Amino acid sequence: MSLARDVAGIRFSNPILLAAGTAGYGREVAGVIALRRLGGLVTKAVSLERRVGNRAPRVAEFHGGMLNAVGLANPGVAHVRAHDLPWLRTAEPALPVLVNVVGFTTAEYAEVITQLDDREGHAGYELNLSCPNTNAGGVEFGADAATVTDVVARCRRATRRPLFAKLSPALPVIAVIARAARDAGADGITLVNTMPGLAYHGSQTRLGNGFGGVSGPALLPVGLLAVSRTAEALPDVPIIGTGGVSTAEHARDYFRAGATLVAIGTAALADPRLPERIITALERTDG
Numbered sequence: 652m653s654l655a656r657d658v659a660g661i662r663f664s665n666p667i668l669l670a671a672g673t674a675g676y677g678r679e680v681a682g683v684i685a686l687r688r689l690g691g692l693v694t695k696a697v698s699l700e701r702r703v704g705n706r707a708p709r710v711a712e713f714h715g716g717m718l719n720a721v722g723l724a725n726p727g728v729a730h731v732r733a734h735d736l737p738w739l740r741t742a743e744p745a746l747p748v749l750v751n752v753v754g755f756t757t758a759e760y761a762e763v764i765t766q767l768d769d770r771e772g773h774a775g776y777e778l779n780l781s782c783p784n785t786n787a788g789g790v791e792f793g794a795d796a797a798t799v800t801d802v803v804a805r806c807r808r809a810t811r812r813p814l815f816a817k818l819s820p821a822l823p824v825i826a827v828i829a830r831a832a833r834d835a836g837a838d839g840i841t842l843v844n845t846m847p848g849l850a851y852h853g854s855q856t857r858l859g860n861g862f863g864g865v866s867g868p869a870l871l872p873v874g875l876l877a878v879s880r881t882a883e884a885l886p887d888v889p890i891i892g893t894g895g896v897s898t899a900e901h902a903r904d905y906f907r908a909g910a911t912l913v914a915i916g917t918a919a920l921a922d923p924r925l926p927e928r929i930i931t932a933l934e935r936t937d938g
């Protein structure tokens with residue numbers, strides 16, 4: 652049986668994607684991952700201006716996974732438009748690509764989309780709503796339903812391509828925020844982003860930024876619950892399940908919880924061939 656699925660008008664040849672920020676814009680991993688085997692790729696964050704990101708070290712492993720504080724380092728929308736997306740389109744014309752978009756004001760998200768939307772080569776957008784809102788004292792956009800409505804509605808007006816709203820697991824009632832995103836025009840929801848965390852080495856914090864985001868195995872049960880709760884509340888909304896997937900059975904767990912697609916991040920950083928093996932395992936068992 653084919654693993655292909657149509658989600659929000661996009662044809663995915665299988666349900667396994669690479670998660671945002673862990674595969675660059677494709678070119679960075681093309682030498683070690685057979686991109687055309689994937690169901691799709693979510694790019695690294697794209698902001699209006701170039702961002703150099705946080706002080707090193709930016710990643711630290713711990714027993715249950717990894718902490719990162721990359722600080723949304725990226726070359727900025729003009730560069731991504733001129734170089735990164737054209738590369739992907741030429742190298743992998745059939746690969747569905749979601750561009751991960753960040754902003755520091757509600758207007759910035761839509762501005763990034765406006766600057767990319769006349770280009771070919773990407774299927775849709777994923778809005779990283781875990782970003783701090785500078786007009787709200789740094790509280791993340793996704794923490795407030797009215798703000799989510801504002802961001803998503805602005806982005807909806809900026810494009811006809813599918814929009815996925817990506818949320819943090821550290822929200823009191825994720826399904827309420829997911830509903831606000833859907834009602835404002837999101838076609839799907841991505842769950843979850845990393846979870847805030849802190850690690851020490853002696854008296855020093857292990858990340859240059861101090862705190863960071865937890866990803867990897869520790870995030871699996873957290874992500875499954877977020878997906879399950881949201882799928883119960885919004886059964887018709889496609890969900891990209893993300894967090895802690897390192898086996899085909901973990902991907903199946905996300906499907907059981909209600910996800911339609913699964914994105915792999917940390918596990919693929921450590922083992923770039925892993926997503927391919929998971930796809931092969933799912934093909935052998937018909938999902």
Ligand SMILES: Cc1cc2nc3c(=O)[nH]c(=O)nc-3n(C[C@H](O)[C@H](O)[C@H](O)COP(=O)(O)O)c2cc1C
Pocket residue numbers: 670671672673694695696717719721723751779817843844845865866867868870893894895896914915916917918
């Ligand atoms: C190094 C690193 C960079 C990331 N960058 C982004 C990003 O730019 N935008 C985003 O929405 N999520 C980003 N994430 C979060 C991942 O896309 C994913 O939601 C999270 O890591 C959970 O999946 P995992 O446990 O499979 O890694 C990043 C994660 C890591 C580890």
